[in-house]
Amino acid sequence: MNKSKHLSDIFLVDQLHVGDMNSFDLIFEKYGNRLYAFAISYLKSNEEAEELVQDVFLKLWENRAKLNRESSLKSYLFTIAYHKMCNLFRQKEQHNKYILSEKVQDEKSVNLEEQIEFKEALNQIDQIIEELPLRQKEIFIKSRKEGKSSKQIAEELQISPATVDNQISAALKYLRKHIPEANIGLILYFFLFL
Structure with a gap:
């Protein structure tokens, strides 16, 4: 039986605060596979995905x-996983630029085309977020990119948590409608937080 599913994140974080290794193991049990699936969908490498999950934890x-x-x-x-992945892609891109400048063609080098597609897709997402109404965009960024809770955002902006939730829901609907089907992985990234 998966014990981690029955324990709230708040309880696990409270236990983690005091250095409880068991709560750390339960958080890994709860989120490790999901983070791995997210990482492997972009990195296409078991080793890199496993390393990324280890880095996150x-x-x-x-x-x-x-x-x-x-x-x-x-x-x-x-x-954390998202930012680490972006850094990894940036490092790989720099590596590939070096390889290209030295005119070294290595079949094992990272596929630059896939990196560029990934970056373009992320830029496309950012452009769609920019189209959101100002307040909605601000709330969405605080929630999805800064990882703040509805309660934190509500206190910060002096509005009700229900208003925050409504604005996030509206933003996600807009994204769902405007993100091209080809970028389904990025769509899933944003909807992991629903």
């Missing part, structure tokens, strides 16, 4: 004392 452990129990743990973990 290492950062979680290192920052355990600073975790905000009111913030979404899921959002926190996936945001």
Whole structure:
């Protein structure tokens, strides 16, 4: 029986604050496979996906004392994964630029075309987010990119949590309608936080 499914993230974060290894294991059990699936869908490498998941959980452990129990743990973990993946793609792109400048053609080098497609898709998402009404965009970015909870956003902007949830829901609907079908992986990234 998967015990982690029955424990709230707030409880697990509280236990993590005091250095409880069991809660860390339960968080890994709860989110490890989901993070791996997210990573492998872009990295296409078991080794890189596994390393990325390890890095995410290492950062979680290192920052355990600073975790905000009111913030979404899921959002926190996936945001770390997303940023690490972007950094990895940037590093690979620099590596490929070096290889191209040296006129070295290696079949094992990272597929630059896939990286460019990924970056273009992310830029497309950012452009669609830019089209959102100003307040809705602000709320959406605080929620999805900064990993803040509805309660935190509501307090920060002095509005009700229900208003925050409604604005996020409207933004996600807009994204669903305007993100091309070809970028289904990116669509899933945003909807992991529903």
